[in-house]
Amino acid sequence: MYLSTVSLATFYTAPGLLGLRCPTHILTRTYPGAKAPDNSPRPAPARPKPLDFPQYQVQGDLDATHKHAQNLGQLFLGVEKSVSSQHLEALNITLLGEIPLERLIPEGHIPPSAWLQDPALAAEASTEGQDHNASIEKAGESERESFYTRVRELLQGNDACFESLPGRPGARRPLAVKISYANKFYQNLLLMAESWDTSKDNYTTNEDGKEMYTGRRYSAGHEMPPYYREDVVSAFVELCVWPFQCNLQNPRSSVNRKLQFQKQCFPIQGITSTVCRSPKDRQKARQGILEGPLIGIHCRNSTTFRTENEAKGKGKEELMSFLFEVGAALLLAQKRAREGKLEEKPWQDKFWALAERRHLGEMGGGRQDSETNARARREIEAAKSGVQLMEGVEKEKKDNNESDAKEPKKRKIQGPKQAYLATKPPESQWEPKMEYRCIGKEPGAGFDNIYLISSINHHLSIVNIRIDDRYLDFITRGPEQEGFDPSTQEWWILDVKRSKWFDLFDPGDRAEAMRGVWGVMRWMNRDVGGR
16 A cells, blocks of 8 residues: 655645634645555545536616615525525626636736747747737736746646656656646645546446446545645645735634624635735734735535526525625625724723723622622722732632642632623634735725635636725625715625636646736736835
């Protein structure tokens, strides 16, 4: 049996840990495919399911009176149980799908097709009438060389790249192009291929009548752990954003994945990481401070989006998938809109949220502990008269320590005072060491262009959502905000555009997806008002 372990310096979501992310630099990962060659017969894995993609159908006539929008929080309370097209209509969404990258990203920022060739052939390519523009022509040779060095690794065949990985059984096949920048991407892509790649599937029956299998897969796609997809997409995006002094930031906790929806907070599933920029200040960079976010990454583990009784575009999983994408974009817009603002904490200056609140009132509720309550009352009276009961506190601690040393520890019953003192305010929704900045937004512009990398199956798509500032303000604070008048305030449509689904197993699709992500990064990092 062949075994191989490869250390990964990424983060993944371990199943059963409720979204807590574990550092894999202290772990090792074993290649299932390294146990035996692909042509060795073994028990057949589950049959693959046909590829399925969500089909979104958004109504063309929008609600100009915003009747549904007046109480969005109440409407979306039970969205997971009773999702319907009414939720999409309430958000006033327009959708354009399968559009080319040239319509998705502003002109002048997408690398032309000539960049897929060796820069040494640039002069020859320019004479053949390749599509150039002023912005791309201003790009230095170093940027073009950086793009080509990475994209040529993605254009290599999967089999050759998998066999060149360290630890694989058999002799390593030499490649014409050394895999360096995309090494982590192919390591994770191999793990995904062992659930999704059906190109080598071959089912046979042995003498005992048992179904045997030769090929690359060890399981079906719907059985693949979700963090395999997250690692592949993260490695691919890192490949594109590192030349722009950017890296990926994982949400610190589940609180950072909650969308502030009027007076409520809704957890957004599928947000794996965001692209953030390192500050130019070296002191801030050494402290681990990041700026942004710029782009969001959204991965979903669903492989079936409708039942047999549901029509295309009306399936529950389809609608939830689209709503989670829109929610991820709105959450990203809310974070970008925090630039220059201070966090508004609803519990600010509340007596129960203060650090020192020992003498603010009578204790009550919960299990009645007469001695604890009496002690609390004495402290309250002492605090009012300015007397400190330090001697009594020290004596009580000493007695407790002596009794604990003599007798085995028993479970202590928490009295009202202890429960009161242990009460803490909610966790902050703002991420530490993050300078929220609306990078790429024109000064004075009344809208923000949000870009999202969305992934399902073994595909990814680039999503662009144009969000007006007034739309975002209404979603965040609701119609009760000061100065809001539905009859006079302009309601901006949520304009959603989506590219095609790029197959990560297809070298040509990988190159096109890199052109799209690279173009988004060029546009977001352009010089806008000194940002």
